[in-house]
Amino acid sequence: MYLNTHTYYSLRYGTLKPEELLQIASQQGVKSMALTDINSTSANLDFVRLAPKYSIKPVLGVDFRNGVQQKFILLASCNKSLLLINNYLSEFLHSEKKVIPDTAKHLINTYVIYPFQSKVFNLKPHEFIGVKPSDVNRLKFSKWQLQLNKLVILQPVSFQNKKAFNAHRLLRAIDNNTLLSKLLKTEQGEETDSMLPVETLKSLYSEYPQIIENTRRLLDSCNITFDFSNNAPKNKKTYSNNATLDFKLLKKIAYEGLNYRYKKIGERIFSRLEKELEIIKQKQFVSYFLINWRILKYARSKQYYYVGRGSGANSIVAYLLRITDVDPIELDLYFERFINLYRTNPPDFDLDFSWRDRDDIMNFVFKNFKNTSLIAVYNTFKYKASVREIGKVFGLPKEEIDKLSSGYFEVKNLDNLSRLVLVYSKMIKGFPNYLGIHPGGILISEKPIHYYTATYLPPKGFSTAMFDMVVAEDIGLYKFDILSQRGLGKIRETVDIVKYNHPTHSTIDIHDIKRFKKDEKIKYLLKNAKAIGCFYVESPAMRMLLKKLQVDNYLGLVAASSVIRPGVAKSGMMREYILRYRNPERRKEAHPILLKIMPETYGVMVYQEDVIKVAHYFGGLSLGEADMLRRGMSGKFRSRDEFMKVRNQFFENCKNKGHSLELTSEIWRQIESFAGYAFAKGHSASYAVESYQSLFLKAYYPLEYLVATLNNFGGFYRPEYYIHDARMNGGIVHPPTINKSQYQNHIEGNNIYLGFIMLESFEVKNASKIVKERQQNGLFLDLDNFIDRVPISLQQLSILIKVNAFQFTGRNKRELLWEAYMKVNKVVLEETVATLFKSEKITYKTPELSCSNFEDAFDEIQYLGFPLCSPFKLLRVPIHQKVMAKDLLNYIGKMVTVYGYYVTAKRTGTSKGDLMYFGTFVDSNGDHIDTVHFPLAAKKYPFKGRGVYKLTGKVSAEFDCVNIEIEKMEKLAIIEDPRYAEATKKITV
Structure with a gap:
């Protein structure tokens, strides 16, 4: 009897979850009902999937509204008519200006229900008028009394009780950005828009049994079906419109890739390839592989850098098709993680592109493949x-x-x-x-x-x-x-920068990963955790992990890339892995079955496929059940019944195998902690490939790489820290300069000129004018010459002067500011006016004005966000630092006081839910100081933003990593801003 029900996907209107709506309907005796969310179909498929669980026949439609004003409801009699309704709704949703009309477009096999107060009178066979319970009395005096065959019950359902109605009103107020007390009645539903028992609803229409019958018949005539029991791929079935040709093409490309990828091709490679091809064909994943291959073929034609990640990296076919750069033979990647006969969904291919190239790839996909969204x-x-x-x-x-x-x-x-x-x-x-x-x-x-x-x-x-x-x-x-x-944008841009900054160097082959794996400079950076700016290995946590593991090889980095993930850390197995990695005796404590399953990681679950192996070999689950567990690990299906069935089966099997409940519970705890976080080994290997590419560039071209890092919006840290690292690598950093700087950051030799992009409040159009004018007509001679050639406001020019962009003139910037104020128009002309003869500018006698280096630093803080000098020079009271970061190993277990400039802090929670932090600072030499702030200290001595801190605490060390356990922390005062010091003195006087 319900033709107009809403879930909370009727955004900022409905309050019911799809399953909650079905639960309530089942309790009220509903056997068939229509979901008609407002201008939305988000809940439709879930509604159909869940309906059989509640013995309810689902009907689908859409409640078409302008705002909250209902125009009509469309109901689909079948899947074909649902397609038409979705087409129709999409027309409106694709156009901001298109208003939903009073009457619906005629769509085959659809039903239209207009509200009782609508002005539609000449109804077509498929059109009806909806009568609310509140309309029944009015019906007696309406012309519709004579056309009862056109009337149906229209009891809207948007919430279920008074509290939910209150929530609905709050959502409407939020949507209208108004006070609840000022929310108009016309902007909300009626308090009665809830679900009644079916018999109660029918009793409200007892005088009009025909209306009840019309409603029943309408619902009976609607039949929507989607097969959720067989979720075999509904993706594009063929690449070439012929499945046989598709497989031949896939096989041809794969075999052609053998010579590109391997120098020696043995039986192991051939047998793996044939096995994969056969399963890909059986599982109907051929077109999926070919579409990914086609996208990347286009990318290579445009010379776009990309990385293929995900479980698909376990596939030799993917490797041969150049979808990934990870050799599954070399890494002994677990084939069943990638694909097996029980797996219904295709493998994951996460294709990463530079942010500069991605939109073009998206355009290519939408233009070349139909039915895309x-x-x-x-x-x-x-x-x-x-x-x-x-x-x-x-x-x-x-x-x-x-x-x-x-x-x-x-x-x-x-x-x-x-x-x-x-x-x-x-x-x-x-x-x-x-x-x-x-x-x-x-x-x-x-x-x-x-x-x-x-x-x-x-x-x-x-x-x-x-x-x-x-x-x-x-x-x-x-x-x-x-x-x-x-990361990919940085790699690509670095290669381009190297070409012009080192024109005599041979072309860089950034894909020569095999050479990179043997490179001693890269090994040094990894082992000593000197990888600032490098993909995935630059964060403080990764820096410390690399030190603890003393990683200097590819396989070690692959493991570290997954060990660092929250799933492994949360389970407590990251620490256990480190202990076993460093101490062969500790490895003997591993359970024999687990050690046999995972010898490479010493019996510790590190990768997603480890979980599948443990589930299969230790827990006795079939590959099909293990695959269900894999899906459940993502966290998406944790509440699903099938995941709980797998859990119960795991415990039952372990009991039958003789494993103790204590051991089984511990192994399951480790499995559960992986949910949503663990990497597939191939995924980690793909990350490690990109890490090696960035490490190579950082090892041999550190300044170029750091400039590219800045131009691609940094990485883990703020821009200031990459500029600090550039200095540590011998770079000479200059503020934005009108005769050298580009829009982005620029390097010449070891001189880095910050770009106009770095300036806060400086307009892009002015940066463009400066660069264009300089390229066309040569360098600027002085301030007057610049004012003549570039139309710019006084406010914008003052920014350039304050950051020393005119330093080349050799003049004091206060004098330049004074002159600019006298000479620049307050109203800016868009273009400079060319004249035959240059009029001589009025020469003003500039007063003698002084300017200090400290003033420069404060201007830089204002417009760059940080000073270009050492922040330690700005302290009100100079420090005499006795203990430096490099000395801390000599103070293990002792209390020390050190001084560090704040870089970053990671907030985390203890097992009791208290807040604590891990801090990163640099000392005046530029070396790292790592700190631990336990809850009491964290609460008593909070971080207060950027600045130099006095850090007092106990030095501790674990696995060669030194930390200071903070007991006291104080942010040090900096000097008074000299730009306002004079004014302050006058006011004080």
């Missing part, structure tokens, strides 16, 4: 953000909202309104707020995307499905991952 992600209400939003609509003052969102309060001391904010913030936590875009997921479907869902058009301009990757996989649509990362 991006995948959505559901951006949900987070608790703290909800507190702020609800606090605003309740009208709480900012101070109160700040207090509530910070969490620092006693509930018993709060007033009723503040308590309500907390109650409803918890209630809407996790509700979808708006649809975003998956970072790189693309669907290429055999059927039109609209067969499954409507699409919308985000700012990027690529059609995007209204569901996420989990829902897509449920139906058998598996994504292609086209991702971007800064």
Whole structure:
């Protein structure tokens, strides 16, 4: 009897989860119902998947509205008509200006339901009028009394009780950016928009049994089916429109790749290749491989750098097709992690491109393959953000909202309104707020995307499905991952910079990984953790792990890339791996079965495939069950019944094998901790390849590499730290300079000229004017010459002067500022006016003005964000540092006081939920100081932003890594800003 129900995917309107809606419907005796979210199809597939569990026949449709004003409801009688409805909704969602009309377009095999108050009178056979319970009395005096065959029950369902209705009103207020007290009635639903028992609903229409019968018949005539029991790939089935030709092409390309990849081709390689090809064919993954191959063939034709990652890196076919650069034979990668006969979904290929190239790749995919769309992600209400939003609509003052969102309060001391904010913030936590875009997921479907869902058009301009990757996989649509990362941009740009900064050097073969693996300079950087700026190995945590493991080889780095992941660390096995890595005696403590399964990692689960091996060999799970466990490890399916079945089967099998419950529980704990975090070995190996490429460039061309790092928006650290590292590598860093700087950072020899991009508040158009004018008409001679040639405002020119962009003139910048103020127009002309004769500028007698180096530093802090001099020189009281970072090994177990400039800090929680931190500083020599801030110290001595800190604590060391366990921390005062010191003195006087 329900033709108009909403879930919380009716964004900022509905309050019911899809399964919650079905649960309530089942309790109320509903046997068939229609889901009609407002201008959305996000919940449709989940609704159909879950409906049989509640013995409910699902019907799908859409509630078409302008804002909250209902225009009509469309219901699909079959899957074909659902496609038409999705097409129709997508027309509106792809156009911001297109308003939904009063009457629906005629779509074959669809039903239209207009609200009772609509002005539509001449109904077509497939059109109906919906009568709400509140409309029944009005019906007696309406012309529709004479056309009862055109009337159906229309009881909207958007929430279920008074509290949920209140949440609905809050969501509407948030959506309208208004106070709850000012929310218009027309902007919200009715309090009665909830689900009643079926018999109660029918009783409201007892005078009109025909309306009840019309509704029943309409629901009976609708039949939507999606097969979730068989989620075999629904991706594009063929690459060439012929499956036989596809397989021949795949085999041909793979065999052609043998000579490119291998110098010696033995039986092991041939047998692995044939085995993979056969399973790829059986599992119907041929087109999936070929589409990835085609995308990357295009990338190579454009000379784009890329990295292929994911479980697909375990495949020799992927290696031969140049989808990945990881040799599964060399690394003995576990074939069953990549693919097996029980696996229903294709392997993962995460294709990483430079952020500069990714959009062109996306364009290529959309132009060359039909039925293509991006995948959505559901951006949900987070608790703290909800507190702020609800606090605003309740009208709480900012101070109160700040207090509530910070969490620092006693509930018993709060007033009723503040308590309500907390109650409803918890209630809407996790509700979808708006649809975003998956970072790189693309669907290429055999059927039109609209067969499954409507699409919308985000700012990027690529059609995007209204569901996420989990829902897509449920139906058998598996994504292609086209991702971007800064690391590849850095590598590509470094190679280009080296070409012009070292023109005599031979061309760099950045793909010569085999040579890089043997390079002594790279080994030194790895072993000594001197990899700042390098992909995946530059963070403080990775730097310390590399030191602890003393890694100087490729396989060690592959393991470290996975060991650092939260899954391994959380399970406690990262520490155990380090102990076994360093101490052969410790390896004997490993369980014999686990050591036999994972000899390379000393019986410690490090990779995703280790979990599959343990599940299969230790836990006795079949490969099919182990594959289900693999999917469950992602965290997406943790709540699914099938994952719990696998867990129960694991424990049962272990019991039958004679393993103790204590051992089984511990192994399962380790497995569970991997959820969502562990890497496949091939994935780690792919990361390590890119790490080696960046390490090679950092080893041989450190300055060029660091310039490219800055131009690609850095990495783990702030730009200031990469500039510090450039100095440590012999670079001479100059502020933006009008006769040398480009828009981006630029290097000549070992001189690094910061680009105009680094200047806060400096306009891009002015940077472009300066560079263009200099290229066309030569260097600028002085300030007057610059003013003549570049139209620029006084405010923008003053930024350049203050950061010493005119230092080449040899003149004091205060004098230059004074002159600029006298000579520059307050209103800027867009173009300089060319004249036949240059008029002589009025010469002003410039007063004698002084300027200090300290003033330069404060101008740099204002416009660059950091000083170009050592921050230690800006301290109010100069320090006399006796103990330096390099000396700490001599003070193990002793209390020391050192001075360090703050670089970064990692916030984490203890097992009790208390906050603690790991800090990174550099001393005045530029060497690292690593600190540990346990909860008591962290609370008493908090970080206070950038600056030099006096650090007092006990020195500890573990596995060659030195830390200071902080007992006291004080941020040191810097000198008074000399730019305002004179004014301050005058005011004081």
